[in-house]
Each structure stands twice: as structure tokens, then as C-alpha cells.
Amino acid sequence: MLSSFMDNISNFIFTIIEILSLYIGKLIENAGIKMINISFHLPVVTIIFLPLLIKE
Incomplete structure (x- = not known):
């Protein structure tokens, strides 16, 4: 009984x-299509994750 539950x-x-x-x-597939704009995505991602990193 227990094993079937597991x-x-x-x-x-x-x-x-x-x-x-x-x-x-x-x-990732979609990101690969949009990776032409990597120089734009990088600062955006940094801005999004920076507050999270500072909180830690």
C-alpha cells in the first residue's frame, strides 16, 4: 500500500x-531567437536580480 503511494x-x-x-x-528556444538583443537583456536581468542578491 505504502510503496504504491510512494x-x-x-x-x-x-x-x-x-x-x-x-x-x-x-x-531557451525563444530566448535563442531573441538573443540578437543580448546586450540589452544583460542589464535588464542584472537590474531584476540585483535587489534579490542584495537582500541575501
């Missing part, structure tokens, strides 16, 4: 990981 949980987690990796893959 199997269900691990299957669920693997499904989530699979969906996430597909989603991230799509994001």
Missing part, C-alpha cells in the same frame, strides 16, 4: 520535472 508520488514528481524541462526548453 510510486505515485515519484511518478507525479517526474511528470512535473518533465513538464518543467519542456517549458524551460521552450523558453
